[in-house]
Amino acid sequence: MSASPSISTRLLDGQRTALARLISWAENGDARFPSALLEIKQRLGRAARTGITGPPGAGKSTLTNELARHLRTTEKTVGILAVDPSSPITGGALLGDRIRMEDRTTDPGCFIRSMASRGSHGGIARATVDALDVMDAFGFDELIVETVGVGQAEYDVVGAADTVVVVLCPGAGDGVQAMKSGLLEVADVLVVNKSDMPGADRLAKDLAESVHIRTAPAMGKSAVPAWVPPVVSCSAAKDEGIDDVLAAIAQHRAFLIDDLAGHRAIKRANQVRHVVTEHLDEAIWGTAGWTDWVADEVRGGSTAYEAAAAVLAHLVPALPMAGAHGAKEPSV
Amino acid sequence: MTDRRIRVLVAKPGLDGHDRGAKTVASVLRDHGMEVIYTGLHKTPDMIAEIALQEDVDVVGLSILSGAHMALFPRVREELVKRDMGHVLLVGGGIIPEDDRTNLEQDGFAKLFGPGTNTDSIAEYIQAEMKTRWAAEGVDA
Structure with a gap:
């Protein structure tokens, strides 16, 4: 659409405004950040x-x-x-x-x-x-x-x-x-x-x-x-x-x-875990999530553990990796 | 998971040793949910613009009580433009005569707030202005 260089190009080119803006994208959870990081x-x-x-x-x-x-x-x-x-x-x-x-x-x-x-x-x-x-x-x-x-x-x-x-x-x-x-x-x-x-x-x-x-x-x-x-x-x-x-x-x-590579890889894996957890949390509890249903359950007399078990019973079979337990780890 | 916050730089240009007002405004903006960076005293226009760039702020607010606003405010704007930061919402406040306010508002400053301004109205002005800008941007580039 536009012929102007992408933000990643400008970053690699040493432009400080691009550096500052990409940090903002990361902070804001901007949808364009993951592909910029890839570049x-x-x-x-x-x-x-x-x-x-x-x-x-x-x-x-x-x-x-x-x-x-x-x-x-x-x-x-x-x-x-x-x-x-x-x-x-x-x-x-x-x-x-x-x-x-x-x-x-x-x-x-x-x-x-x-x-x-x-x-x-x-x-x-x-x-x-x-x-x-x-x-x-x-x-x-x-x-x-x-x-x-x-x-x-x-x-x-x-x-x-x-x-x-x-x-x-x-x-x-x-x-x-x-x-x-x-x-x-x-x-x-x-x-x-x-x-x-x-x-x-x-x-x-x-x-x-x-x-x-x-x-x-x-x-x-x-x-x-x-x-x-x-x-x-x-x-x-x-x-x-x-x-x-x-x-x-x-x-x-x-x-x-x-x-150093091994040391960093362990830390990186932890970051992946954080990102996955965050997305799951949003998927489960976000606007279209389970919050209202759980609130009703609890109001109806369920303990927190009963309600949690009901949610997990519904969600876990739906998780793609759940059935792959023991199978080959996903290649990164 | 988009979580965009208004980022504001509150800056004190020049030889002006009083920052109670700047700190008050900074804490009011914080209480309105903004992320506020305060420069501390005695900053040059060059430093203020450089901080605005590094922090990628949406708003720069200058506070001045020394009377040097007609010398310093336009220079801050020049330094911002030089760094491709001309898009920031530029506001100011302090002891600034009416005529000077009008002149600055015709010269790239969105708004100047004088003594007696209700602090909440500053926050509300910034929020309304940023809401319009973000809506107009659609996608922020």
């Missing part, structure tokens, strides 16, 4: 993906900005995705991470995108992986995704990043807090930010001990060497220790390198 998929997989997560106020944005600044001094180009929470009531969001990254704004080797979580509860947005893919295809060397401030149970960033950096700071709970929150389990690198503040050394020691408690029992039992997350102290606001953080990330990347 750029040859260019995927080149960028290193680092996730920055941690509780609110730990210094994630400031650290992200400093990491980007140091990476820029080595001529690497950097794409940053900063996720902030959407209001559960109105769906609106105030996205303020880039205020702490303003010196990167007009740097042509940097691109910063703010993203609202839009109802996802895992610390990133549904479209985060898609947006990283688009940035990857655009050609950035390094991608950094900063999660919303997490509490004790939001770890979806694991599925989006090759290396997960957990940022903590003194004064917000001890090492046991960190152990029970599960942040230690997902961390590839542990950063104690605000290292100039009282309690920072103690926190770093506690964390190192917690890491040792977690990893020591497995030592020597497996032929595959285990990764032991290093604990690195820094002060992002004072630009101290940033190179140590980058070195730790690089070490983890080197550790992965033998099986």
Whole structure:
């Protein structure tokens, strides 16, 4: 119809407006996004993906900005995705991470995108992986995704990043807090930010001990060497220790390198699962779905389990894969 | 599963240290379900346009109390057009005399909001305007 080049062509051509718009398509669930992704998929997989997560106020944005600044001094180009929470009531969001990254704004080797979580509860947005893919295809060397401030149970960033950096700071709970929150389990690198503040050394020691408690029992039992997350102290606001953080990330990347493809494939499979689940959820509970029927059942005295069993009995035989159990897995 | 939200950049151009108004408007727009990016203080027209591009916003709202609006507002518009972002809905507010408002509204600004504006009316204006635009686009390209 139109002779103007497609958005994917313009993206591969290095046009930043095309990059920005394709991220919007991913966020909006635009029907054109999957085919656009198909057109750029040859260019995927080149960028290193680092996730920055941690509780609110730990210094994630400031650290992200400093990491980007140091990476820029080595001529690497950097794409940053900063996720902030959407209001559960109105769906609106105030996205303020880039205020702490303003010196990167007009740097042509940097691109910063703010993203609202839009109802996802895992610390990133549904479209985060898609947006990283688009940035990857655009050609950035390094991608950094900063999660919303997490509490004790939001770890979806694991599925989006090759290396997960957990940022903590003194004064917000001890090492046991960190152990029970599960942040230690997902961390590839542990950063104690605000290292100039009282309690920072103690926190770093506690964390190192917690890491040792977690990893020591497995030592020597497996032929595959285990990764032991290093604990690195820094002060992002004072630009101290940033190179140590980058070195730790690089070490983890080197550790992965033998099986980076395998590592990423597992994460990709998880993304597929999310997408399938989301489509099924929409198909089952969307406008033409089962909600009213189930509401009637429950009003009529069914327990939730009875109603669920009735729905499943109807749906499961209809699922194409259900009959293929034990058959060959679908080729991807 | 289409979930399109109005994305707004609230920006403070130039040497103007007061952002209570900008923050108020930003939080009102958020409460009306929009995704709002706030730039922080002291931004150049160049930076504002670059942020608008990276964030692919639908709306740019400028807040100014310094009196430099006739110098800065048109430059923000120029920088946006330079980046192929001339399509954004451009609005502004602050201490802006009536004559200047009229001039800016004839020069690419959709609407200027003066002191005493009901904040909800700003949100409603943007929502109505975007509804019309999205309907006209049919498919967003």
